[in-house]
Amino acid sequence: MYRSLFPRDMFAEMDRLQREMQQAFDLSPTIRGFGRNGFPALNVGGTPQTVEIYAFAPGIDPSTVEVNLDRGLLTIAGERKSPLPQADANAAIHINERFEGAFRRMLTLPEDADPEAVEAKYRDGVLHITVQRRASAQPRRITIQ
Structure with a gap:
C-alpha cells in the first residue's frame, strides 16, 4: 500500500475515504466535475x-x-x-x-x-x-x- 497511516493522518484518510464514497454514488456535478472522476x-x-x-x-x-x-x-x-x-x-x-x-x-x-x-x-x-x-x-x- 502506498499510504502510511500515521496517527496525524487518520482524519485526513477518513475525509478522503468519505469523499471517494460520495463520489462513487453521486452522479450530480460538483465543482470538480462529475463524481466518476x-x-x-x-x-x-x-x-x-x-x-x-x-x-x-x-x-x-x-x-x-x-x-x-x-x-x-x-x-x-x-x-x-x-x-x-x-x-x-x-x-x-x-x-x-x-x-x-x-x-x-x-x-x-x-x-x-x-x-x-x-x-x-x-x-x-x-x-x-x-x-x-x-x-x-x-x-x-x-x-x-
Whole structure:
C-alpha cells in the first residue's frame, strides 16, 4: 500500500475515504466535475460550424493516444505511465493522487458531425479535437422570391 497511516493522518484518510464514497454514488456535478472522476478531464462545446472537445491530459506522449470515430462515437484511449520510482525496500510513497494506467473516454457526437472532417492537436498537455459539422446541417438564410 502506498499510504502510511500515521496517527496525524487518520482524519485526513477518513475525509478522503468519505469523499471517494460520495463520489462513487453521486452522479450530480460538483465543482470538480462529475463524481466518476474520468481521466482525462473533458470540456465539450461547439459552434454552429464545429464541435470542440478538449481533453486535459498532461504528461502523456501524444503518439500513444488513440482517437477513433466510429458511427458517431468518439473514443479517446491511451495510457499514462507513472513517473514515480518502483516501490522497493528503501523507498516509500506516502501520497500518490495522480492518475496512472490505461484510460478510455467515449463521447457520442451529434448527428450533424462530419466523420470525414476531424482534426486533433496536442499542445501543452491539452488534446484539442475539432469535428466539423456537415454543411447540409448548417443554418442558412433562404431568400424569398
